[in-house]
Amino acid sequence: xxxxxxxxxxxxxxxxxxxxxxxxxxxxxxxxxxxxxxxxxxxxxxxxxxxxxxxxxxxxxxxxxxxxxxxxxxxxxxxxxxxxxxxxxxxxxxxxxxxxxxxxxxxxxxxxxxxxxxxxxxxxxxxxxxxxxxxxxxxxxxxxxxxxxxxxxxxxxxxxxxxxxxxxxxxxxxxxxxxxxxxxxxxxxxxxxxxxxxxxxxxxxxxxxxxxxxxxxxxxxxxxxxxxxxxxxxxxxxxxxxxxxxxxxxxxxxxxxxxxxxxxxxxxxxxxxxxxxxxxxxxxxxxxxxxxxxxxxxxxxxxxxxxxxxxxxxxxxxxxxxxxxxxxxxxx
Numbered sequence: 001x002x003x004x005x006x007x008x009x010x011x012x013x014x015x016x017x018x019x020x021x022x023x024x025x026x027x028x029x030x031x032x033x034x035x036x037x038x039x040x041x042x043x044x045x046x047x048x049x050x051x052x053x054x055x056x057x058x059x060x061x062x063x064x065x066x067x068x069x070x071x072x073x074x075x076x077x078x079x080x081x082x083x084x085x086x087x088x089x090x091x092x093x094x095x096x097x098x099x100x101x102x103x104x105x106x107x108x109x110x111x112x113x114x115x116x117x118x119x120x121x122x123x124x125x126x127x128x129x130x131x132x133x134x135x136x137x138x139x140x141x142x143x144x145x146x147x148x149x150x151x152x153x154x155x156x157x158x159x160x161x162x163x164x165x166x167x168x169x170x171x172x173x174x175x176x177x178x179x180x181x182x183x184x185x186x187x188x189x190x191x192x193x194x195x196x197x198x199x200x201x202x203x204x205x206x207x208x209x210x211x212x213x214x215x216x217x218x219x220x221x222x223x224x225x226x227x228x229x230x231x232x233x234x235x236x237x238x239x240x241x242x243x244x245x246x247x248x249x250x251x252x253x254x255x256x257x258x259x260x261x262x263x264x265x266x267x268x269x270x271x272x273x274x275x276x277x278x279x280x281x282x283x284x285x286x287x288x289x290x291x292x293x294x295x296x297x298x299x300x301x302x303x304x305x306x307x308x309x310x311x312x313x314x315x316x317x318x319x320x321x322x323x324x325x326x327x328x329x330x331x332x
Contacts, residue, residue: 011056061088154182234271
């Protein structure tokens, strides 16, 4: 399935799917959660996974809201693995106990990402290194899946050097790291100061993994330059909301807004060639990176297409990072 999704350009490489919008936190920057909605019924979620397999999807990343609140999450992960698609999860990490990590191991999870916003919790975000460090230690000890810690930088951050502290701690624990730039509600850049830009460069140097190193688009934006690129949202990347509709991304919901059950290869072909007006100043990294894979040479794609699934008791190789990473709400 992975090889097919990479080699045939009219199949999705990465799909981000939402099984519930509810979250246990209330980060003030986030526009992707609520406090009241019910989880999507498990049969509906399994039907959506089956449909994505029919479309030849390479990787499915589950996001939210907070997906660990969904009572059927393990069955969803098992269904993705059954279809031999890479299984990914984006979580705030608060529910990660040793027992829950073992359950995720058993469910076949291959990749997990936590986005940590600051070193000390504040009124904007509780997703801090202080509150999550014990969870990271649990992951380092028990997880058999690949772990990436994403930090964020940009307007509204109290301490511009927090991302560097977070990245260094993540690397100390053996995790991959990435960094994103805070965007506004349309997915566009909030400019960085000179200090923030310098910290960004340092964190990027600590990063690991082919996929998370596809970040030239961020450098252009930081320096005030638009990107000239062909956005493949709606084709190589799909965002599936809790209503089961296909959108370009989390920040462009409503377009195309087609039910996944009705989405076909014809739609994928159309969106592959459709110019997106928001593309020049877009910061949505998962879309940039899924689109960028079509620009890689065959010799660069081959190791990703043939990467083996992890054996029991061992974390996957960083090749999982090359497909499964996604970004959580504020930045990419």
